[in-house]
Amino acid sequence: MKICILLPGKIKPKALAAAQDEYIRRLKTFGVEVAEYKDEKVSSHSPEQTKQAEADRIFKLLKQGDFLVACDERGKTIQTLEMAELLKAGRQGNHPMAGKRRMVVVVGGALGLAESVRQKADAVWSLSSLVMAGGIARVVLLEGLYRAFTVVENHPYHNE
Template sequence: MKICILFPGKIKPKALVAAQDEYIKRLKPFGVEVAVYKDEKVSSRTPEQIKEAEAQRIRKLLKDGDYLVACDERGRNIQTLEMADLLKAGRQGAFPMAGKRRMVVVIGGALGLAESVRKKADAVWSLSSLVMAGGVARVVLLEGIYRAFTVVENHPYHNE
């Protein structure tokens, strides 16, 4: 099973670029790809209009058979071992990944995700109950997915 992570625009703050790039490099051998969708500038439009414009871009990147995970602070806290079990299920074609070709994990723009994306999602994960800068959320998500893969692979990283 392939995994695609969708991020909005450029990483901010820029000081996190090295951390993001390091985890993207570590995840490549596991078949994880990262794609960027254009985020909207906060403007005179309503927050809902801005989020829906981003949602349209997100939907264009989705394919039939995707298992969509939306990252949102109102989601369910995901734990490392749960994430590892989901990755195993993806490899084995087991529930809840049966019939799914790809897992797509998406982080919203500056205003978060549109309700339409949350409703379409197969799962909504909270990376933290805190609202965090988009760059921090990226690094937290990438490290969490990397850690889950190391659990699946029985690599010592998880216990370091």
């Protein structure tokens, strides 16, 4: 199963770019693709219009048979071992990944994700109970996925 991570625009603050790039490099060894979609300027529309414009871009990047994971502060807090189990299920074609070709994990823009994305999602993950800047959320997600992959691969990166 392929895994694609969709991120809004360019990372901010730029000081986090090196950390993001490091985890993207590490994740490529597991076949993970990272793509950016164009985010909207917050002041150009109402908050709902802004989120829906981003949702429309996200939906255009999805394919039939995708397992969509939305990262949202109102989602279920995901733990490393749960994430690793989902990755294993994807590799083996087991529930809930049976019949899915790709897992797509999406992070919202500055205002978060539109409700339409949350509703379409197969899973909604909270990366933290804290609201965090988009750049921080990106790095947390990338590191979390990398750590989950190392659990699946029995790599010593994750010490329990």
